[in-house]
Amino acid sequence: MIRPNNDIARVKARIRAMQARRVDVTVRLGRNKVDRFRGTLTGVYPALFTVRPDNENFLGKTAYSYAEVLCGSIDVRPAPKKN
DSSP states (O other), rough: OOOTTOOHHHHHHHHHHTTTTTEEEEEEEEETEEEEEEEEEEEEEESEEEESSTTTOOOOOOEEEHHHHTTTTTTEEEEOHHH
């Protein structure tokens, strides 16, 4: 389900603002399966963006489309800063 009061341009602008920063990513895989990881948002392209996970052994997908964020399958937030 698409979230109300949101459009693809806003999603792209929000992701572009986090480029080269550490982010927390939540991936909803369906059937109550959720994958969470922390990484660096390395690439922002016209159709997708990429995240490099901090964990070198991470085996999941690291390139996501803006539509996945818009639909709520992916959640990308800035990682909290360390004190």
